[in-house]
Amino acid sequence: MENKNNGGYLNIFHRLRLLPGMVFTLLFLTSVHGQDTLHVNSNVHILPGEVMEIPAGTVVWFHGYYHFNIEGSLIATGTDSAPILFTAADTTGLWDTHTNTGGWNGLRFSSSDKGTKEAPSLLQNCIFEFSKASKGDFQHGGAISVYGERDILIEDCMFYHNYAYRMGGAVYLNRNNAHIHNSRFAYNTAQNMESEVWAYGGGIATYESRVVISWSEFEFNSATGMGGALNFEKSHPTVYNTVISNNYAPLGGGVGVVRTLSANLFSNNLIIDNTALFFGGGMAFVDGSVIVANTNILNNTSAYGGGLYFNEISSPVFYNSIIRGNKMNMEVPNQVWIFDGVSGPEFYHCNIEGGFEDFYGSGGDDFQGVYLDNIDEDPMFENPESMNFSLAAGSPCIDAGLHDSEQVGIYHYDLAGNDRFSGIRVDIGAFEFQDPFTYYSLVIVAEGQGETHPPAGEHFYKENELVTLSASAHENWMFEHWITPLGSQEEEEIQIEMQSDYSVTAVFLPLTHIPEASGGSFSVYPNPFTNRLVLHSPLFSSGEELVVRVVNLSGETLLHHSVTNQRHGFTLPLDLSHLTSGMYLVVVEGFSETYTYKIVKE
Known part of the structure; x- marks a missing residue:
């Protein structure tokens, strides 16, 4: 040079x-x-x-x-x-x-x-x-x-x-x-x-x-x-962390998507204050479908469809987005206008003002799309008058996004440049609330027929938080024990301090008994017991044969009795002094039935 x-x-x-x-x-x-x-x-x-x-x-x-x-x-x-x-x-x-x-x-x-x-x-x-x-x-x-x-x-x-x-x-x-x-x-x-x-x-x-x-x-x-700022025709656009504001077109004041069928993603965007003369102040879809995630579509206006407009078999998918404050003719709140009856947009975990009941147009009156796990609540922006659309503490949008949002492919920084995946799960909207705490996962499993509190599933708790778990058996079932990272625990109510990701299982076993109308039932006492246990029923008749077994939780038989009742009523003392402390089962077979009872030796 x-x-x-x-x-x-x-x-x-x-x-x-x-x-x-x-x-x-x-x-x-x-x-x-x-x-x-x-x-x-x-x-x-x-x-x-x-x-x-x-x-x-x-x-x-x-x-x-x-x-x-x-x-x-x-x-x-x-x-x-x-x-x-x-x-x-x-x-x-x-x-x-x-x-x-x-x-x-x-x-x-x-x-x-x-x-x-x-x-x-x-x-x-x-x-x-x-x-x-x-x-x-x-x-x-x-x-x-x-x-x-x-x-x-x-x-x-x-x-x-x-x-x-x-x-x-x-x-x-x-x-x-x-x-x-x-x-x-x-x-x-x-x-x-x-x-x-x-x-x-x-x-x-x-x-x-x-x-x-x-x-x-x-x-x-x-x-x-069409498309005041952006227009995509027969394309596969990827648009992320972009602000689209104060643009104008007759159709799609902010963005136009036409003759496009794409799985590519719009994510972490702000589409605000755009105007369309006719349709779709924020975005207009005509024979167009893309995926839109964690995008704020706010305060746009149009004659029809202040926020979003769909026509000619348009079925885009929206995740974790805030669609609010959009209006028709500068006055009437309107977030979505579906012109035809065959367009079927899908909305998952979004915050949409008015809900799908306020969708307009032929396709809005007879909505053919999907509307799942969405909310209609004030998102609690920090300072929207100053264009600060970060979420304030307590916002209903925090940790309310799709559980598997990472699989959607959302860009890993939000519109402010902060980590997108910072809390229990992704927030709704373009800005992720920056939670200062560390969270751990607690997976609860119910084995058998019974309920737990919190219910079975995955839950998230702050680091060092003390979580109380309880188990309740369904009818004809009994609670057996908890399987925890610290070993087996037999109490129905336990506590776990969250210092890592944990998984616990509540084990329930079947418990069979004779209804009162059938003519017989047993009582087992004392329970818990020290050395001796009594099995009693006042309803069994003379000559009935019974088999009584004491088994451990692995199903191993530790004591076996075969007896024929000699009088009306039945009482059988059991010497169990040789058993170690713990939980056992008494199984009684007779009268063409089997009855199981949980006993505890102190």
Whole structure:
């Protein structure tokens, strides 16, 4: 790289080829800000295999409606303190997407006919402003359009006041898998003056692409068709930790999803204060389905479907999301509008104002989707007036999300950058309450027929918390013992101090007895006993044969008696002095029945 700062030129390109007859001035000036300026007076073509590099702090100044045609690669890496600025000398007529006057004509990435694999392109710490794709040229992607399988990363960039005639006021991706990270999109527009031609995606529009958008902001973007900030068509978008606010479109003020069936995930996002003229202030789905998790959809407005709008067999799935404060016509609360009777959105563990009873539209009146384990409660935000939507202590959304949320694939940091999985289980909403305590799992199992308190299942308790467990047998069953990490415990009520993850089992055994109406029953006393035990029944008749066994908990017989009763009533003393202290069973067989009793030797 050659550097001649003594009034000469600075060559910043590696293997850059200029087209014949192209007027392209590489004149660097020292501006009032001390930045180098690259003046562009014609289109620039980066051929396959070529790499163009632009250093930090450069101002790329277009003196007309010119573009970069990039078949090779572009590396434009600014810094926080020295970004690269792409801008236009004249913005007169920039807003008119039917003409090629005003602004510049964007970066146009395309795949060459040779099918060669190009080096990745990187746009980092760049500012793109006053660019346009008009009706007479590229139409899509005001500042950037990418066609084909190009590796491109857009990171730490800003897009302001860019325009497109059809799709993507700032960026358009066609069959491309770009990653857009930590970037801001504001005041970009997809628009035209033709009522029959819809414009999509004021900020970004994609077609048959697998775009990833993360940690970014979209504000005050607009489209005259669908998707004020974002529009995805036949795509598989992944969008996480992104704020979408104050955008506008007739359909899908914030986000539009059309002709898309995807299992990719929107997670940890805030969609707020967006407006749709007709349908779906927050998000609109038309023959579109994705997965939305831990997203706050708040205070959006539309004529129909202030928060969400569904049509043409749209069945997206929502987990752990807060959908509240959205309105129709700025006045009537309305979170969900289902236009047709065959769209079936699914909602799990969400906080939805009004519940599904307040769903509107044909599909809302006859809801065909799934509505499971949702709540309708004040989420108790910390300070929503100051855009602080963190959960306050005591919020009903804390630890109320889907138990297996990790399997959904939610990004592991919340919208504030805190750990997403910090409590007993995932919270509802974009912000995870940061619980200062450590929790352990207690798994309770009931073996046999009986109940425990707390009930059988998995429970979570704070570290060192003392948990009381109790067991209660069902009719004709008896409690036997607890199996705990500390060994067998025979008391029905025990306590465990939570110092790790534990599992305990309450064991219940069958207990058979003769109902009073059948003509016989036994009593066993004293119980507990020391050495001797008495088995008695006043109802057994003379001549009846009985077999009496004493067995331990392993089923081993320790004492066996076969007797024939000689009189009315029955009494049998048992010498059990040879047994050690513990729990045993007395089993009596007779009268075509078997009776079992639990006894305890002290």
